[in-house]
Amino acid sequence: MDSDAIYVNIDREFNYSLAVFNDLIQENQLKKTHDQQAWLNPIKSANSEGDSFFGGKKATLNQRSYQFGRTASSVFRMVMFRAVQIPNEINGTRIWPEAANENRIQFQVLPPFAGQDPFQLIRDAKGADLKSRAERIWAEYDRVFPPSFIKSKMLREAGTWVNFENEMLIFRYDNNTLIQVIKIGTKAAAFMEQNNGFPITSKVKVKLRRKMIHLQLQVM
Secondary structure, eight states: OEEEEEEETTSTTHHHHHHHHHHHHHTTOEEEEEEEEEEESSOOOSSTTOOSOTTOTTOOHHHHHHHHHHHHHHHHHHHHHHHTTOOSEETTEESOOOHHHHTTOEEEEOTTSTTSOOOOTTTTOOHHHHHHHHHHHHHHHHTTSOHHHHHHHHHHTTTSEEEEEEEEEEEEEETTEEEEEEEEEEEEEEEOOSSSSOOOEEEEEEEEEEEEEEEEEEOO
16 A cells, blocks of 8 residues: 655745655656646636626625635646546545536646556545545645635735746655655636726646656665
């Protein structure tokens, strides 16, 4: 059974884990085996119209940024799940609640791996374990993009393009032996006019890169 050590770029340990990752690359101990991405442009509101007028055309800046933050937080996660190929339903429970955006997410396996099966981050897990592992990745990812953070940033920087970026590193072990490193990068941007009556323009892309260990490293 494999186990994961997960770091996101707001963690104190992230810079250390990134340095380890870069050292492994420089020492030619990693071989890239998968490169894939998912993206969405634009994010749409969950209202019945499915447009990008968050809170309605007459909503205030505060209302628009609040509604966008709630939707964008779950959409970022949804795109990440598509990029790493976590299914949208586990044990009969949906984990992608935003139907307005779900079917519009694009997915691609990138060259030189186009044509091969996508990498599934939690492929070997089943049943309750599949759900618990998905929830762990979900929880780590959500710490970076809570709705309140997105809302505050959009409101503070209204009238300009607002960037949201994150890197997640997953060190995967088998019996205390490091076997692979998965890097998940998120890049999103949104623009909210300072005046009412305009939709919020937005886009999000999540890329996964998987690298296998050439030389197995024992955990001390």
